[in-house]
Amino acid sequence: MIEVKNLHKQYPNHVAVHDVSFSVAEGEIFGIIGPNGAGKTTTVECVEGLRVPDGGTVSVLGLDPRRDAKEVRQSLGVQLQESSLPDNLKVWEALDLYCSFYRKPANPDRLLEDWGLTEKRNSPFGKLSGGQKQRLFIALALVGNPRIAILDELTTGLDPQARRDTWDLIEGIRDSGVTVVLVTHFMEEAERLCDRVAVIAKGRVVALDTPAGLIAQVESTQRLRFRGEVDERILKDLPEVSEVHRTGDQVVVSGTGELLQVVSLVLARHRIGVRDLRLERASLDDVFTHLTEGRTS
Amino acid sequence: MKKMTFVELKLFLRDPTAVFFGLFFPTALLLLNGLLPFSKEASEDLGGLRGIDIVTPIMVGMAIALVAITVLPVHVAQYRERGVLRRMAVTPFRPFLLLVAQVAVQLCAILVSVGLVILVGWLAFDVSPPKSPLAFVLSLVLGVASLFSVGFLVAARVSTAKSAQGIGSLVFFPMLFFAGVFFPVEFMPEIVQRIGDFTPLGAVVQAMRDSWTGASLEPLNIAVMIGMALIATPAALRLFRWE
Numbered sequence: 001m002i003e004v005k006n007l008h009k010q011y012p013n014h015v016a017v018h019d020v021s022f023s024v025a026e027g028e029i030f031g032i033i034g035p036n037g038a039g040k041t042t043t044v045e046c047v048e049g050l051r052v053p054d055g056g057t058v059s060v061l062g063l064d065p066r067r068d069a070k071e072v073r074q075s076l077g078v079q080l081q082e083s084s085l086p087d088n089l090k091v092w093e094a095l096d097l098y099c100s101f102y103r104k105p106a107n108p109d110r111l112l113e114d115w116g117l118t119e120k121r122n123s124p125f126g127k128l129s130g131g132q133k134q135r136l137f138i139a140l141a142l143v144g145n146p147r148i149a150i151l152d153e154l155t156t157g158l159d160p161q162a163r164r165d166t167w168d169l170i171e172g173i174r175d176s177g178v179t180v181v182l183v184t185h186f187m188e189e190a191e192r193l194c195d196r197v198a199v200i201a202k203g204r205v206v207a208l209d210t211p212a213g214l215i216a217q218v219e220s221t222q223r224l225r226f227r228g229e230v231d232e233r234i235l236k237d238l239p240e241v242s243e244v245h246r247t248g249d250q251v252v253v254s255g256t257g258e259l260l261q262v263v264s265l266v267l268a269r270h271r272i273g274v275r276d277l278r279l280e281r282a283s284l285d286d287v288f289t290h291l292t293e294g295r296t297s
Numbered sequence: 298m299k300k301m302t303f304v305e306l307k308l309f310l311r312d313p314t315a316v317f318f319g320l321f322f323p324t325a326l327l328l329l330n331g332l333l334p335f336s337k338e339a340s341e342d343l344g345g346l347r348g349i350d351i352v353t354p355i356m357v358g359m360a361i362a363l364v365a366i367t368v369l370p371v372h373v374a375q376y377r378e379r380g381v382l383r384r385m386a387v388t389p390f391r392p393f394l395l396l397v398a399q400v401a402v403q404l405c406a407i408l409v410s411v412g413l414v415i416l417v418g419w420l421a422f423d424v425s426p427p428k429s430p431l432a433f434v435l436s437l438v439l440g441v442a443s444l445f446s447v448g449f450l451v452a453a454r455v456s457t458a459k460s461a462q463g464i465g466s467l468v469f470f471p472m473l474f475f476a477g478v479f480f481p482v483e484f485m486p487e488i489v490q491r492i493g494d495f496t497p498l499g500a501v502v503q504a505m506r507d508s509w510t511g512a513s514l515e516p517l518n519i520a521v522m523i524g525m526a527l528i529a530t531p532a533a534l535r536l537f538r539w540e
Contacts, residue, residue, distance in 0.1 A: 048387050070389060078387040083380030088311040093304060100300045101390040144388070 001026050001061060001148055001179045002047060008055030009042050016042040018203035019056075024148075029170065029180040031194030031211075033187065033284075035292055039203040040183045041081055044150050047181075048078050061147065074103055077146030077178075079137045081153045087126025091117055091136060094125065095143060102144035111139040115169070131162040138166075142173065149173060152183040167193055187284035197284070201292040214287045222281060224253040224263055228274030238262055301390070302398040309402050315372075319364050319406040323356040324413040331422045342483050346510075351481050353418035354427075354505035358440065359478055360410040362498050364403045365444035366469045367462070370452035372399060374461035382539045392539060400445065407441065428511030436508050439522035440501035446529035447497055453536035472498045494518070497525040 002024040009017040017039040024030040032040050045051040046058050049065035049072060058065055065072045085094055095112065099105035112118045115135040120128060128136065134154065141149050151170070155163040163186075170193055174180050184190055190197050191211045199207040199214070207214055221242070230251055232244045240262045241255040251274075253263055260279045267274060309315050327349075330336050336348035343351055373396065376382050382392040418424035427433035451468055455461040473479060475493040482490050482499075493499035500521035504514050 050383070050386060073387060073389045076387070078384075080380060080384055080387065083384035085381060085384075086308055086375075086379070088308050089304070093307070097300055097304050098388065101388045103389075140384075 002030075002181065003059045004043070004047065004056070005058075006056035007043060007046055007053050007058060009039075009046060009051060010054045015203055017046075017053075020198075020200065020203070020205050021056075022198045022205060022208055024179060024181060026179055027174065027177065028195040029174050029182060029193050031190040031197040032181065032183045032200060033185060033190050033197055033288065034200035036185065038200045038292075040200050041152060043200065044152060044181065044183055048076065048150060049073070074144065075147045077141035077144055077149040079141040079149070079151045079154055081156075081183075083137075084133070085125040085136075087124060089125050090122055091125065091128070092121040094136065095139060098140050098143045104145050106143055106145045108143070111142060114172075115139045130157050131159070134158060134162075134166070135169075138169070142178070146178060148179045148181065150181045150183070153185070154182070155184070155186065155189060163189070187288050191284040199288065199291050206291045207287070211284055215281065215284060217287065221254055221256060222259050222279060224255070224259055224277070224279050226251055226274040226277040228267075228272060230267070230272055230274070234266060234270060235263065238266065298394060298398070301395060302401050305395075305398045305402045306405070309406065315368050315406075319368050319403070320410050321413070322363060323360040323410055324417050326359070327352060327356045327414055327417055328421070337422070343481065348481075349418065349422045350424055350509070351506065353414060353422075353424045354509045355476075355478055355481070355502050356414045356418075357411050357437075357505050358476060358498055358502040359473070360414060361407055361437075361440050361444050361501060362469065362472065362476075364407050364410070365441070365448035366451065366472070367465045368406075369399070369403055369445065369448040370455065370461040370465045371458050373449075373452035374455045375458040377455075377538070377540060378457045380540070386539060404441065411437070424509075427505075427508040429508045429513075432504070432508035432511075432514050435519075436501060436504035436514065436522075439519065439526070440497075440504070443497040443522040443525035443529070444501065446526045446533060449533035450529045450536070453533045454538055472496055475499050476502045478502070495521055497522060500525075 004023070005021050007017050007020040020039065020043050032043065034040050042051065046053045047060060047065060049069050052066060060072050061075060063072050092108065092112070095108040099108055112121055115138060117132065117135060117139065120132055125133070125136070134157070138151065138154065141151065155166050158166065167189065170180060170182070182190070182194060194211060196208065196210055197214060198205050207217070209217070227249045228251065229249065232246065235241050235244050235253055238255070240257045240259050241253055243254040245252045245254070253259070264277070309319070330352045331349055333348070336352065339345050339347050376395070382395065385392040385395055415426055419426060447468065451464050452461060455464060475489060475496045476498040477485065477493060482493055494503070494517060500518040504518045504522070507514050
């Protein structure tokens with residue numbers, strides 16, 4: 001659906017994108033994550049045709065976003081990071097207007113309903129809450145029945161509940177057959193939603209994999225946490241265990257490999273009952289810190 | 298495009314500042330002027346005309362300048378500042394056409410505002426409509442062309458609505474002064490009159506006054522209006538930024 005090869009983009013004072021390549025497959029939710037100023041937004045702006053790359057190639061649905069702009073814009077729905085609408089424009093007017101831009105527009109009433117804006121249809125944009133504005137932007141991104149939706153920082157500024165609601169809706173978009181590109185700096189969001197993630201730091205792709213794959217890359221150490229009376233020695237003897245730490249009845253076992261299975265087996269063999277056993281895995285946050293450490297500009 | 302223009306019209310009508318200054322302010326000023334006693338007495342200094350006979354064509358120039366220099370740049374800057382133009386750039390619709398729709402709405406506003414001035418001048422103060430309709434239409438068209446090109450030049454780069462307002466006023470008020478809006482040019486020193494001749498609004502006001510009395514338009518006034526449009530339009534196009 002999208003093919004970016006060796007993208008390079010320079011601004012007067014700095015290089016925003018050094019060398020970025022990735023491709024997005026049909027029907028997936030593709031995440032682009034990275035610290036602020038890493039070049040994420042510039043990259044998607046080149047895909048959207050808002051910026052001209054200084055090097056490399058970008059193709060969207062086999063088309064050039066600049067040369068075939070007209071066609072590309074018909075099938076690309078975009079939610080921009082910094083954009084808004086006139087305060088006096090009413091919700092239904094915005095949707096109705098944007099519908100008129102497209103050859104095969106979606107049903108605006110349906111979109112209002114899907115995005116929980118039916119009650120707000122006569123409200124002026126300026127009177128909407130942050131979450132409502134954001135939902136309207138997503139609805140506007142989908143108004144042309146796009147094949148690809150690019151959503152840049154879509155949950156920034158939303159409270160946790162609104163963020164979770166938005167995630168469900170994004171999955172809904174994908175389920176309706178739209179390929180989604182999600183630009184974010186929330187790792188939790190990428191981990192929850194994305195099929196594959198490109199990590200961008202300082203204008204380069206430093207990793208590209210499924211969230212699980214990325215986590216596995218850094219997941220050399222795991223931590224097992226439980227409460228119970230245990231003789232530390234029986235655990236320390238295990239080859240998988242590197243460290244056992246206890247405070248009161250709280251025990252933390254660090255190690256690698258099949259840590260959970262091995263430790264539970266030993267505990268069972270010694271008939272030691274433990275409570276609150278849980279394995280702490282690395283999250284995408286850890287991956288992110290690991291990959292982008294010292295690279296933040 | 299029809300829908301876009303309609304939406305822009307609605308947005309214009311929902312903006313009280315734009316409605317007041319764009320539609321009613323020149324007529325209000327005309328009415329205030331009409332309340333002053335000397336505005337209704339024929340004056341030697343004004344070639345036998347009454348004050349109100351001069352003020353009416355001046356208010357027509359004012360109507361154009363208000364929209365072109367104060368309303369237009371603020372609206373364009375607001376759209377740029379808020380990313381409205383950018384957002385539109387990723388749709389099949391071209392942001393350029395949004396500006397066209399905006400200009401269309403503002404032109405309508407000017408027509409209404411000018412119509413009101415003429416009507417009120419006529420009914421309330423017995424100022425007959427322009428003696429030379431042809432000269433009037435020509436002055437209106439050239440006046441719009443020159444003042445809108447200046448408006449777009451002001452709007453070309455400003456990044457916020459606030460700065461558009463500031464720069465707009467910085468251009469607008471001296472322009473009013475030199476065009477004889479505060480005091481008719483007859484009462485101003487020669488040097489101010491000369492400068493006024495070379496400002497677009499000065500030229501518009503002079504041409505309007507001539508079209509009212511039926512005198513033929515001054516070639517200098519026409520040249521200044523056309524010249525301004527020819528200089529400012531390409532400059533605005535070159536400097537214009539969408540974001």
